[in-house]
Amino acid sequence: MVRTAEVNAAGPRRARSRALMVAVTAAGLIVAGQGTAQAQPESTQLAPAYTIGHGSLGSIAVCIGRLDVEVYPSADGPQPYVVRLESNFVGVTPVCLVDGTFTWHNLDTGASGSDDWALSGWDGPEAGTVRYFDPGPGRVEVTIAPATPHLPGGGEFTAA
Structure with a gap:
């Protein structure tokens, strides 16, 4: 009988200990997560562009993706922001060229700009290219428009 009473008395203490351990662990994860988020640059994933690609001059190749x-x-680039395009295409040959125009428009200041870009299937799946730009602070609209038939990609982010 004494043994049963000791076990029952220890039950609430164990429950409190477990609850305290869970609370301390959760608080630690929250603090660690905040530190990590502040240490890394904040990125914004925008809507992808869908398009077809083409082969190089004199070759026939069709790809889609x-x-x-x-x-x-940008941590060390010539401008404060970077747009990165990453290709995900399939086709009948390894040559898949895709090119187009990147445009941005600061909805708060009216500033805008554009730049041409190009990607090559020779660089393999998930090949990427970057373009640096300085939209100034505010809400910025980005549009990715390939030169071939496409559904444009892009969206809006807030520049600091």
Whole structure:
């Protein structure tokens, strides 16, 4: 009988200990997560562009796929922001050229700009290219428009 009473008395203490351990672990994860988020540049994944590609001059090649679009602050580039395009195409040959125009428009200041880009299937799956730009602070709209028939990609992010 004494043994049963000791076990029952220890039950609430164990439950409190477990609850305290869970609370301390959760608080530690929250603090660790905040530190990590602040240490890495904040990136924004925008809507992908869907398009067809083409072969090089004199070759016949057709491919189809998407361009993933990501915008993030530049740590060491010539401009404060970077747009990265990453290719995800399939086709009948390894040659898949895709090119187009990247445009941005700061919805708060009216500033805008554009730049041409190109990607090659010779670089393999998930080949990427970057373009640096300075939209100034505010809400910025980005559009990725391939030169071939496409559904444009892009979206909006807030520049600091």
